[in-house]
Amino acid sequence: xxxxxxxxxxxxxxxxxxxxxxxxxxxxxxxxxxxxxxxxxxxxxxxxxxxxxxxxxxxxxxxxxxxxxxxxxxxxxxxxxxxxxxxxxxxxxxxxxxxxxxxxxxxxxxxxxxxxxxxxxxxxxxxxxxxxxxxxxxxxxxxxxxxxxxxxxxxxxxxxxxxxxxxxxxxxxxxxxxxxxxxxxxxxxxxxxxxxxxxxxxxxxxxxxxxxxxxxxxxxxxxxxxxxxxxxxxxxxxxxxxxxxxxxx
Amino acid sequence: xxxxxxxxxxxxxxxxxxxxxxxxxxxxxxxxxxxxxxxxxxxxxxxxxxxxxxxxxxxxxxxxxxxxxxxxxxxxxxxxxxxxxxxxxxxxxxxxxxxxxxxxxxxxxxxxxxxxxxxxxxxxxxxxxxxxxxxxxxxxxxxxxxxxxxxxxxxxxxxxxxxxxxxxxxxxxxxxxxxxxxxxxxxxxxxxxxxxxxxxxxxxxxxxxxxxxxxxxxxxxxxxxxxxxxxxxxxxxxxxxxxxxxxxxxxxxxxxxxxxxxxxxxxxxxxxxxxxxxxxxxxxxxxxxxxxxxxxxxxxxxxxxxxxxxxxxxxxxxx
Ligand SMILES: Cc1cc2nc3c(=O)[nH]c(=O)nc-3n(C[C@@H](O)[C@H](O)[C@H](O)COP(=O)(O)OP(=O)(O)OC[C@H]3O[C@@H](n4cnc5c(N)ncnc54)[C@H](O)[C@@H]3O)c2cc1C
Ligand SMILES: Cc1cc2nc3c(=O)[nH]c(=O)nc-3n(C[C@H](O)[C@H](O)[C@H](O)COP(=O)(O)OP(=O)(O)OC[C@H]3O[C@@H](n4cnc5c(N)ncnc54)[C@H](O)[C@@H]3O)c2cc1C
Numbered sequence: 001x002x003x004x005x006x007x008x009x010x011x012x013x014x015x016x017x018x019x020x021x022x023x024x025x026x027x028x029x030x031x032x033x034x035x036x037x038x039x040x041x042x043x044x045x046x047x048x049x050x051x052x053x054x055x056x057x058x059x060x061x062x063x064x065x066x067x068x069x070x071x072x073x074x075x076x077x078x079x080x081x082x083x084x085x086x087x088x089x090x091x092x093x094x095x096x097x098x099x100x101x102x103x104x105x106x107x108x109x110x111x112x113x114x115x116x117x118x119x120x121x122x123x124x125x126x127x128x129x130x131x132x133x134x135x136x137x138x139x140x141x142x143x144x145x146x147x148x149x150x151x152x153x154x155x156x157x158x159x160x161x162x163x164x165x166x167x168x169x170x171x172x173x174x175x176x177x178x179x180x181x182x183x184x185x186x187x188x189x190x191x192x193x194x195x196x197x198x199x200x201x202x203x204x205x206x207x208x209x210x211x212x213x214x215x216x217x218x219x220x221x222x223x224x225x226x227x228x229x230x231x232x233x234x235x236x237x238x239x240x241x242x243x244x245x246x247x248x249x
Numbered sequence: 250x251x252x253x254x255x256x257x258x259x260x261x262x263x264x265x266x267x268x269x270x271x272x273x274x275x276x277x278x279x280x281x282x283x284x285x286x287x288x289x290x291x292x293x294x295x296x297x298x299x300x301x302x303x304x305x306x307x308x309x310x311x312x313x314x315x316x317x318x319x320x321x322x323x324x325x326x327x328x329x330x331x332x333x334x335x336x337x338x339x340x341x342x343x344x345x346x347x348x349x350x351x352x353x354x355x356x357x358x359x360x361x362x363x364x365x366x367x368x369x370x371x372x373x374x375x376x377x378x379x380x381x382x383x384x385x386x387x388x389x390x391x392x393x394x395x396x397x398x399x400x401x402x403x404x405x406x407x408x409x410x411x412x413x414x415x416x417x418x419x420x421x422x423x424x425x426x427x428x429x430x431x432x433x434x435x436x437x438x439x440x441x442x443x444x445x446x447x448x449x450x451x452x453x454x455x456x457x458x459x460x461x462x463x464x465x466x467x468x469x470x471x472x473x474x475x476x477x478x479x480x481x482x483x484x485x486x487x488x489x490x491x492x493x494x495x496x497x498x499x500x501x502x503x504x505x506x507x508x509x510x511x512x513x514x515x516x517x518x519x520x521x522x523x524x525x526x527x528x529x530x531x532x533x534x535x536x537x538x539x540x541x542x543x544x545x546x547x548x549x550x551x552x553x554x555x556x557x558x559x560x561x562x563x564x565x566x567x568x
Binding site (some may be wrong): 011019094095098121122123126127128130133134136138139140141144154158160164165166167168169177179215216217218219220222223229230231232233235236241246248249 | 344559
């Protein structure tokens with residue numbers, strides 16, 4: 001079984017994010033970048049399936065500028081067998097990303113595609129579902145447990161109403177939630193060693209994909225700040241203020 | 250703008266989580282919106298009929314008895330095309346995130362997730378939505394005439410009662426794919442109000458030790474206020490509270506009238522899910538805890554002492 005995993009380059013989840021001087025993007029000076037945490041989880045799951053003898057090959061794919069090679073090298077160091085960079089400097093919206101991933105999928109013909117449920121920069125949570133629609137494949141979003149058996153996947157999903165379990169034949173698109181697993185730590189030496197693994201660079205044109213971005217980010221601003229309120233000395237004062245001042249009880 | 254609202258259902262019953270999407274339509278397209286509810290032998294449809302929609306369409310079919318995106322998406326796409334909808338809209342939830350992005354994929358439509366504001370300028374739609382785990386607000390311009398949107402519940406509130414809408418039974422399209430099967434759902438319920446809908450939310454953090462202690466202190470206080478229970482991710486990860494109670498970046502977004510945070514440190518990820526609450530109360534032993542920076546009322550105290558006192562006081566004074 002071959003597994004394709006998408007990997008997005010995003011700001012480090014613990015980095016401090018602020019708008020740039022013109023308010024058109026975030027301030028990227030010296031910003032630490034990382035693999036999208038949800039994609040790291042998807043990748044970890046793929047590698048564990050390979051270690052368990054259920055998968056034979058794990059291929060990582062990223063779409064972005066040349067600098068996304070760094071994240072693909074991390075993916076290779078974690079245990080992916082090879083990587084593909086679809087290089088473009090264009091700003092892509094989610095349908096465009098899904099179209100490019102669909103073309104990579106058709107070229108690679110995997111038995112399973114794993115990816116993060118959302119990218120932590122734009123937080124859109126769209127690409128996996130769009131990709132499943134374009135490829136006419138079953139989907140399982142927000143996966144917290146995946147069992148692969150006899151050509152089908154049984155997936156526990158984290159929904160607002162509790163843990164839902166669904167089953168579908170493969171191939172399918174599965175998107176990872178936070179509790180699926182804890183990704184392994186990769187040492188720097190691992191990244192150096194992974195340099196010998198293949199990393200192929202292609203372009204959307206090589207894949208025959210034409211994209212048109214229809215959703216554009218035009219402005220970035222900080223939300224209105226909340227100010228700290230008052231300290232109360234005991235529960236009697238608290239209840240009195242909630243009743244008489246805030247009027248919420 | 251012609252709006253098609255996709256009602257949230259679990260396949261058997263319509264959910265009140267649909268209401269903010271209706272409030273959105275009343276504000277942005279008061280004359281021309283239709284509501285679509287999908288399931289099998291659907292109950293609770295009358296919840297949708299008092300808000301001035303042109304019609305409430307119900308699609309009932311045995312293959313639609315459980316909310317599987319693979320099965321529901323072609324139904325939504327079919328009726329969106331038949332009605333000539335310019336916008337397909339639902340309240341942001343895991344149901345709508347799963348379903349509507351698949352619909353956008355089927356229709357090759359652009360999509361905006363979790364929007365908090367929408368205007369039109371020079372013939373383009375301009376929307377605002379939180380990005381970077383709600384640390385920032387982004388403004389997005391959409392090209393083209395069709396768009397799929399999920400709307401952030403707390404930003405749109407409740408709809409106004411308006412004229413009655415006719416309920417029309419509509420056929421399911423013939424070719425519903427049935428590859429995905431629904432097996433089970435665990436959790437949920439418990440008789441308390443829904444976390445995302447409640448007027449009062451009481452949340453607890455990691456120091457609550459175990460499920461019994463959490464239920465006794467946090468559940469007890471919530472019940473005294475007729476409120477819902479929430480939790481931090483640390484509480485969920487330590488097995489103290491069930492996953493669906495998690496509030497924050499990777500959990501639910503809530504904005505109740507009153508949010509009481511008990512033994513919650515106030516991490517950015519937790520704040521992302523509750524900082525739009527009208528009034529925030531924090532109870533924490535650490536006077537430096539970041540939660541106090543957003544709290545309207547802060548009580549520096551041990552929860553094991555003050556939560557029972559507070560619960561008793563509220564019960565006795567009939568709140
Ligand atoms: C400088 C800058 C400007 C931007 N401007 C815009 C803009 O104007 N309009 C706009 O719509 N978006 C803009 N984006 C974000 C855009 O490129 C998003 O990545 C895209 O819209 C998909 O949204 P998402 O990443 O939130 O997807 P989600 O749907 O949240 O992502 C789900 C999953 O899809 C996969 N995925 C997503 N993107 C990639 C990728 N590039 N490579 C590999 N896998 C991927 C990942 O596995 C991810 O976990 C901008 C980004 C940057 C850095
Ligand atoms: C990618 C990512 C996503 C995340 N998403 C979320 C999310 O959605 N939601 C979320 O909540 N977290 C999320 N987190 C985790 C978050 O960073 C914090 O770790 C978590 O919110 C801390 O939970 P806590 O406040 O319960 O625990 P702690 O940080 O341990 O805080 C406990 C607090 O209780 C106080 N306390 C201790 N004893 C008492 C007592 N007896 N009485 C009163 N007060 C007491 C302490 O002073 C302390 O302030 C995420 C993290 C990451 C990396």
